[in-house]
Amino acid sequence: xxxxxxxxxxxxxxxxxxxxxxxxxxxxxxxxxxxxxxxxxxxxxxxxxxxxxxxxxxxxxxxxxxxxxxxxxxxxxxxxxxxxxxxxxxxxxxxxxxxxxxxxxxxxxxxxxxxxxxxxxxxxxxxxxxxxxxxxxxxxxxxxxxxxxxxxxxxxxxxxxxxxxxxxxxxxxxxxxxxxxxxxxxxxxxxxxxxxxxxxxxxxxxxxxxxxxxxxxxxxxxxxxxxxxxxxxxxxxxxxxxxxxxxxxxxxxxxxxxxxxxxxxxxxxxxxxxxxxxxxxxxxxxxxxxxxxxxxxxxxxxxxxxxxxxxxxxxxxxxxxxxxxxxxxxxxxxxxxxxxxxxxxxxxxxxxxxxxxxxxxxxxxxxxxxxxxxxxxxxxxxxxxxxxxxxxxxxxxxxxxxxxxxxxxxxxxxxxxxxxxxxxxxxxxxxxxxxxxxxxxxxxxxxxxxxxx
Numbered sequence: 001x002x003x004x005x006x007x008x009x010x011x012x013x014x015x016x017x018x019x020x021x022x023x024x025x026x027x028x029x030x031x032x033x034x035x036x037x038x039x040x041x042x043x044x045x046x047x048x049x050x051x052x053x054x055x056x057x058x059x060x061x062x063x064x065x066x067x068x069x070x071x072x073x074x075x076x077x078x079x080x081x082x083x084x085x086x087x088x089x090x091x092x093x094x095x096x097x098x099x100x101x102x103x104x105x106x107x108x109x110x111x112x113x114x115x116x117x118x119x120x121x122x123x124x125x126x127x128x129x130x131x132x133x134x135x136x137x138x139x140x141x142x143x144x145x146x147x148x149x150x151x152x153x154x155x156x157x158x159x160x161x162x163x164x165x166x167x168x169x170x171x172x173x174x175x176x177x178x179x180x181x182x183x184x185x186x187x188x189x190x191x192x193x194x195x196x197x198x199x200x201x202x203x204x205x206x207x208x209x210x211x212x213x214x215x216x217x218x219x220x221x222x223x224x225x226x227x228x229x230x231x232x233x234x235x236x237x238x239x240x241x242x243x244x245x246x247x248x249x250x251x252x253x254x255x256x257x258x259x260x261x262x263x264x265x266x267x268x269x270x271x272x273x274x275x276x277x278x279x280x281x282x283x284x285x286x287x288x289x290x291x292x293x294x295x296x297x298x299x300x301x302x303x304x305x306x307x308x309x310x311x312x313x314x315x316x317x318x319x320x321x322x323x324x325x326x327x328x329x330x331x332x333x334x335x336x337x338x339x340x341x342x343x344x345x346x347x348x349x350x351x352x353x354x355x356x357x358x359x360x361x362x363x364x365x366x367x368x369x370x371x372x373x374x375x376x377x378x379x380x381x382x383x384x385x386x387x388x389x390x391x392x393x394x395x396x397x398x399x400x401x402x403x404x405x406x407x408x409x410x411x412x413x414x415x416x417x418x419x420x421x422x423x424x425x426x427x428x429x430x431x432x433x434x435x436x437x438x439x440x441x442x443x444x445x446x447x448x449x450x451x452x453x
Contacts, residue, residue: 004318004364005029005350006113008374026350029114030152030343037112043105046385047098054141054166058262061092062137096130099140100392100402101385107373108383114346118151119143120369121317124410126162126231128171130403135170137262139403142167155310155340156301159231163297164265166256168223172408175255177220177248178271185270219273224248226408232300234309243280249273250284250292307335314345319355320363321414327354365415368398371427375434398426 001022002009006029017025028035044050049057065088106116123143130136146165150158162168169175224247228239253272257263267290277284277292280303284295300306311331315323327349334348335341349355366374372391376383383391395402399418405411412418 001025002113003366003374004360005117007107007116007370008377010377011380022356023351026347029112030347030350032112032115032152035112037110040106040110043109043384044102047102049095049098050102050140050144052140054138054262054264056262057095057140058137058260061095062134062262064088065092092136095140096136096403097389097392099143100395101388103143103402104369104373104376104388104392105383105385107369108376115148115151118346119148121314121413122147122151122158124405124413125313126158126168127405127408127410128167128403129406131406132171134259135167138165138167138170141165150342152343152346153341155306155335155342156297158342159297159301160294162231163223163227163251163293164254166259166262166264169254169256169265170259172223172226173220174223174251175259176217177223177252177254178218179249179252179273180218182252182272183270184272184274219245219248219252221245221248223251227296228300230408232309233303233305234312237303237305237309239280246277246279247296249275250277250279250296253290254293301340302336304332304336307332307340310340311335311345311349315349315354317364317413318346318349319360321416324354327352364413365418367411367413367418368395368400368423368427369402369411372398372430375431379434381434394430398430399423 001017002013005026006013020028049061052060068084068088103120107120110116126147128135128139128142130139142162142165146161146167147158150161166175221244225244227247228237228244229235233239250273253268253270255266255268255271257266269289272289272292274287274289276286279296279299282295282299284292288295308328311328311334312323315328315331319327330352331345331348335345338344354360372395375381376391392402400411
């Protein structure tokens with residue numbers, strides 16, 4: 001149980017769960033808001049960036065680096081970057097490193113273990129890559145404010161939070177998606193008069209001039225496609241290329257307010273396609289503005305294919321790579337009956353006969369992140385903000401650099417993604433060095449740069 005809905009057992013956990021009973025432990029973990037986890041605040045105290053907004057990160061880390069690079073470019077300097085430039089680069093990189101450290105520390109020490117497992121699961125489901133341009137600015141806020149609060153809540157709320165997150169808008173390029181027949185300046189006039197686009201921020205984003213680097217080039221279907229294929233319906237969910245185009249039209253104008261300053265979500269009616277759309281047979285009337293995208297999210301969140309797809313992925317994560325169809329069907333039915341209440345869907349899975357069956361014991365292979373976190377928990381290794389970075393960096397050697405999965409699928413939790421000769425050798429080497437308490441663990445995992453500066 002502790003290896004499946006938690007990141008393994010810490011010393012004393014097995015006896016504690018055995019004494020309280022498995023079902024009571026499951027019930028407790030399904031209500032993380034009732035678990036006192038205040039001790040985590042002290043453990044995370046030294047990680048200053050994890051509480052910053054995207055705007056703060058941009059101002060304190062990204063802008064100084066960009067200005068220094070611009071000055072260097074204008075001065076046409078050759079050779080190695082100056083010590084000051086390298087210091088700025090390391091400071092900017094520390095944002096993602098600290099985010100990885102907090103993720104690992106929570107996995108090792110949080111008493112809300114199921115919540116941490118789900119935070120990892122849902123981030124991979126709604127994956128963004130920190131290496132893509134400005135996503136390194138937005139990703140801290142994305143996990144903290146869009147993912148974590150909703151992991152045991154409403155799927156529709158989770159879906160909406162990710163759809164409006166600047167991290168997702170940037171990663172899948174929707175922030176640049178525009179009606180090819182725009183801009184519609186008359187729409188901006190409607191807004192200024194207090195009309196139907198009242199949800200738009202008063203200071204709308206400035207449109208780049210035609211031909212500029214960030215000029216909007218027309219409709220972008222990336223988000224519309226991944227929204228249906230990966231986030232909701234699944235690849236066989238019953239949508240067509242026409243649906244992809246219609247969904248993309250519905251989300252035109254969903255953009256980022258001043259992205260270079262770490263701004264938040266904004267709706268720009270000037271680049272929105274105001275025409276009628278038809279998505280999966282549902283007619284979205286013309287002139288709906290921002291609500292076009294909201295209607296699409298409503299349609300997808302309540303679609304039977306979404307219920308089945310999400311139930312399958314959750315059963316895959318907690319039971320086996322090929323979960324029993326009967327369990328998936330019951331979980332999908334629970335999804336539909338509760339309007340996507342993720343806590344109730346999880347309860348159906350975790351209290352099922354299939355989950356508790358001996359056939360499910362040892363059926364899952366841990367990802368590198370799960371492997372490292374559970375190894376640290378089981379051995380009682382002391383991890384803090386001073387040495388967590390070596391394990392975060394070490395995950396790169398094990399094949400799972402945190403927040404750096406390029407494809408929108410996120411990291412797989414299936415065995416075939418992680419079981420190969422090289423990967424198993426790396427795991428054995430890590431385990432041996434950890435068990436011996438090697439002082440050169442950081443060096444073994446990838447070099448002296450793994451030590452905190």
